[in-house]
Amino acid sequence: MxxxxxxxxxxxxxxxxxxxxxxxxxxxxxxxxxxxxxxxVLWIAVTALKTQREAMALPPVWDFVPQWQNFVTAWQSNDFGRSFLVTTSVSVFSVALTLALSIPAGYVLARYRRSWLSAFEIGIMVIRMLPEILFMLPLYAIYQKTALFDTQIGIILAFQIFNMPYSAWLIRQFVSEVPVELDEAALLDGASKWQVLWFVIVPTIRPGIVAAAVLSFIGVWTNLLLPLALTYNETPMVATTIANFKGYGTFDWPVMAAAAIVSLLPQFLFFLFAQKYIVKGLTLGAVKG
Structure with missing residues (x-):
């Protein structure tokens, strides 16, 4: 023993x-x-603090005086400051429109079983999986004829082709995890379908909505192809402006790196603010009671 x-x-x-x-x-x-x-990211941040000679040096220079002026130069060059504000406006309104469309769509797809709804769900996911380049020529032709070319409204609407289907599918998954009994109880208490959606479902799936908003925001902020095809001088976007920092045969690497770091800040702050909701959203439904 x-x-x-x-x-x-x-x-x-x-x-x-x-x-x-x-x-x-x-x-x-x-x-x-x-x-x-x-x-x-760390390499870009270090490059943003060097001179052009130090950025191009081989082997890399690690002992250098930080050049904070590169960030001021980046903000004032190539209309970057204006493009930053325009991109912020486009991203916010695009995400708001995406959620306004995808929340009801996700609810309908999750709660109603109809053959045409199944076909609709498959259709929007097929559209989301298609490469963006397929839509550029028809969109360009339509926008030229409807005066939507190089406007914030036009680029916001264009982003819905890619962001709304994925957000609707994502929200559908979260709504499916909510017991149908909650809907039935609210309906018995006299609530309408819209009241059930906005006052019962939306608060319950808040983490999923935040996750969809973050993914949509990143999709707008980092997209290059759509702004390149559908905007010009009136609606400059961050991605295209950073691409235009290159010169004829030369690159101002420190200034371009500084602009890239500045462009990362909104995504980082948005993600930091929504982190706890994203974690809840990713784990929703992972454990069955």
Whole structure:
């Protein structure tokens, strides 16, 4: 009996040691993955603080005086400051329109079973999977004839072709996790379908809505092809403005890197603000009671 106690203690110690070793290995793997993904961003941030000569030096220069003026130059060059404000406006209104369309669409797709709705769901996902380049020529022709070319309204509407289908499908998945009994209870209390949607479903799936908003915002902010085809001088976007920092055969790498870092800030702040909702959204439905 006395010999069994130390043996059991040794087994517990080995099991604890294996758990600790597994945790250390997990943290090490996550650290390596984080470094791999953050290395390009850190390299751009370091480049933004160098002179042109230091940015082009091989081997890389690590001992340098930070050139904070590069950020001022980037903001004032190529109308970057204006494009930043225009892109912010387009992104906010585009996300708002995407959510206004995709929340009711996701609710209908989740709650109603009709053959035409299934065909509609498949259709919008097929459209979302098609390459953007297929839509550029018809959109360009339509926008030229309807005066939507190079306008904020036009580019906002164009983004709905790609953002709304995915957001509707994502919200549909979250609505499917909400018990139908909540809808039925609200209807018995006299609520209309719209009241059920906005006062019962929307508060319940808030994490999913925030996740859809973040993904839509990033999709608008980082998109290059749509602004390149459908905008010019009146509606400059951040992605196209940064691309125009290149000169004829030369690149002002520090200024371009500074502009890239500034363009990352809204996405970072938006994601930081919505982080807890995104985590809830990603884990919704992962555990069944």
């Amino acid at each position: 006395t010999a069994a106690i130390p043996a059991r203690g040794r087994r517990q110690a080995r099991a604890m040691s294996r758990r600790n070793l597994g945790q250390v290995a997990s943290f090490a793997a996550l650290a390596v993955i984080s470094v791999i993904f953050l290395a390009p």
